[in-house]
Amino acid sequence: MKTTIPVSKILFFLFFLLVVSHDYGYGQTNRVHELGIEIGVLPKGKWNAITDVAGVSVGHKTRIEGDSVRTGVTAILPHQGNIFQEKVPAAVFVGNGFGKLAGITQVNELGNLETPIILTNTLNVATAMNAVIGYTLDQKGNEEVRSVNALVGETNDGYLNDIRGRHLTQNDVLEAIRDAETGLPAEGNVGAGTGTVCFGFKGGIGTASRKLPESLGGYTVGVLVQSNFGGVLQIAGVNIGKELKQFSFSNELLNNVDGSCMIVVATDAPLDHRNLERLAKRAFMGLAKTGGIASNGSGDYVISFSTANRIPYNSTEPLLHPKHLTNESTSPIFMAAIEATEEAILNSLFQAEDMVGRDGNKVEALPVEKIRGILKKHQVIK
Numbered sequence: 001m002k003t004t005i006p007v008s009k010i011l012f013f014l015f016f017l018l019v020v021s022h023d024y025g026y027g028q029t030n031r032v033h034e035l036g037i038e039i040g041v042l043p044k045g046k047w048n049a050i051t052d053v054a055g056v057s058v059g060h061k062t063r064i065e066g067d068s069v070r071t072g073v074t075a076i077l078p079h080q081g082n083i084f085q086e087k088v089p090a091a092v093f094v095g096n097g098f099g100k101l102a103g104i105t106q107v108n109e110l111g112n113l114e115t116p117i118i119l120t121n122t123l124n125v126a127t128a129m130n131a132v133i134g135y136t137l138d139q140k141g142n143e144e145v146r147s148v149n150a151l152v153g154e155t156n157d158g159y160l161n162d163i164r165g166r167h168l169t170q171n172d173v174l175e176a177i178r179d180a181e182t183g184l185p186a187e188g189n190v191g192a193g194t195g196t197v198c199f200g201f202k203g204g205i206g207t208a209s210r211k212l213p214e215s216l217g218g219y220t221v222g223v224l225v226q227s228n229f230g231g232v233l234q235i236a237g238v239n240i241g242k243e244l245k246q247f248s249f250s251n252e253l254l255n256n257v258d259g260s261c262m263i264v265v266a267t268d269a270p271l272d273h274r275n276l277e278r279l280a281k282r283a284f285m286g287l288a289k290t291g292g293i294a295s296n297g298s299g300d301y302v303i304s305f306s307t308a309n310r311i312p313y314n315s316t317e318p319l320l321h322p323k324h325l326t327n328e329s330t331s332p333i334f335m336a337a338i339e340a341t342e343e344a345i346l347n348s349l350f351q352a353e354d355m356v357g358r359d360g361n362k363v364e365a366l367p368v369e370k371i372r373g374i375l376k377k378h379q380v381i382k
Contacts, residue, residue: 031187032208032346035372036381037236039346040339042332045209047184048343050222052209053266055079055307058224059180060191060205061172068162070357073128074191074205075176076117076224076264078305084136084145085313087112089322090305091273093280095287099260099299100125103151107303111273112311116177117303118152119192119226119262121161124168128152131173153301155228155260157195160357185224188351195357196228197259198348199291200246202355202365203227206348210336217329219269221336223283227348228259229300231293235346235371236380241291243374244367248293258297261287263341269333270308272324280304282334286341304337 032039033048045052055078062072078088090113092104102125107113115136118128132150136142157163176191185207187193193204209222230248232241241247265283280302287300294300309322325333349366356362375381 030350032343032350035350037375039236039343040210042210042212042336042339045211045220045222048209049184049207050076050209050224050264050266051182051185052211053220053222053268053307056222056266057180057182058185059176059178060186061176061179062190062194063167063172064194068358069165069167070161070195070355071121071124071157071163071168072191072194073168073173073176074119074193074226075173075180077177077180078113078266078307082139082141083116084114084139084148085141087114087311087313088305088307089271089273089276089309089311090303091277091280093277093284093302095284095300095302096294096298098297099154099301101153101299101301102129103149106149107151113151113305115148115150117264118150118173118176120152120154120168120173121163121192121195122154122156123163123166125152125154127166127168127170128173131170134170135174135177151303153262153303155192155196155226155262155299157228159195159197159361160355160363161195162358187347189353189355192226193348195355196226197363198227198229198345199231199233199241201349202352202363204348204352206344206346206351208340208343208347210340212332212336216332217269219267219333221265221267221269221333221340223337223340223344224264225341225344225348226262227345229261229292229298230259230295231291234289234291235375238375238378238380240371240374244370248295258295260299261292263287263302265302265304265337265341266307267304267333268307270322270324271306271330271333275325275327275330276304276306278330279334279337283337283341286338287345289338289342290345
């Protein structure tokens with residue numbers, strides 16, 4: 001028997017979705033380039049995302065519950081295989097070390113990455129590490145593994161989220177890993193960016209990419225950020241924070257400067273650990289271009305990796321034979337990382353929406369129309 005749903009119920013459901021989207025950040029607004037704001041000069045990749053680097057995938061697990069749980073997990077996988085058995089070259093740069101990036105020393109000592117990269121909140125780093133260790137040990141081929149270097153970064157979402165409750169579970173982390181996909185990742189109030197604040201506005205997850213022309217190597221650089229920091233917001237060189245009269249230290253009672261920023265840079269350029277560290281340093285310049293100041297209480301880290309070469313866990317050969325770019329060939333890749341990082345941070349802001357969380361705390365999204373007016377006044381957009 002065929003059943004029909006009353007129109008009134010359909011309209012109520014659509015209204016409910018609209019209300020939930022507005023209050024809790026499920027909806028998305030325009031990305032930066034869709035508003036006519038051009039960051040830098042290099043061309044973007046197909047998705048303008050970290051997933052433009054072939055093989056890279058991103059997964060989110062978002063926890064929005066009751067009036068105080070506003071948190072989540074974001075997983076970044078460099079390839080679809082067994083990462084422990086086929087490691088990738090990697091490096092970490094510390095812009096400001098007020099943070100808890102687990103696994104950093106081995107990455108910089110050995111120069112490689114052997115697990116998915118996990119981003120979450122400060123007090124759930126241990127949970128995420130346990131989940132990644134279990135995930136790795138359970139993979140086929142890892143039956144004899146007795147050491148796993150889980151790489152887990154964080155920012156503090158305690159203004160909107162009941163962070164002391166440590167609500168994330170190992171299964172949440174595993175879901176983010178299992179759900180990782182290529183294509184355009186969700187941005188804004190999702191995953192590890194669910195409860196974050198940036199420049200006093202709602203922050204979140206953002207991503208962007210740059211595709212170098214063939215004359216410069218044809219390489220792709222993709223960036224994903226978890227934005228949760230302060231400073232004086234700048235967009236395409238315009239001092240937006242000053243124009244809006246909302247910036248760190250503008251009011252001694254409203255000091256929103258501290259937080260953190262996690263930046264993940266992926267590339268298919270064949271870079272070794274040393275030049276990946278140099279690449280990570282340039283990405284930090286992209287943060288500075290948005291007005292971030294890496295304050296005393298901000299943990300600002302850049303994780304960079306290359307998908308061009310694999311480093312086998314077990315090898316019968318004592319020598320590896322990877323090809324690496326010369327130092328002289330890296331400058332365009334550095335430039336791509338700066339541009340993509342700047343745009344990824346801005347996308348995290350433009351994609352975020354108002355959110356109410358713990359103790360009724362509310363953080364509003366960027367006032368997009370006001371910003372459009374300011375950018376038009378400065379002739380940045382038409």
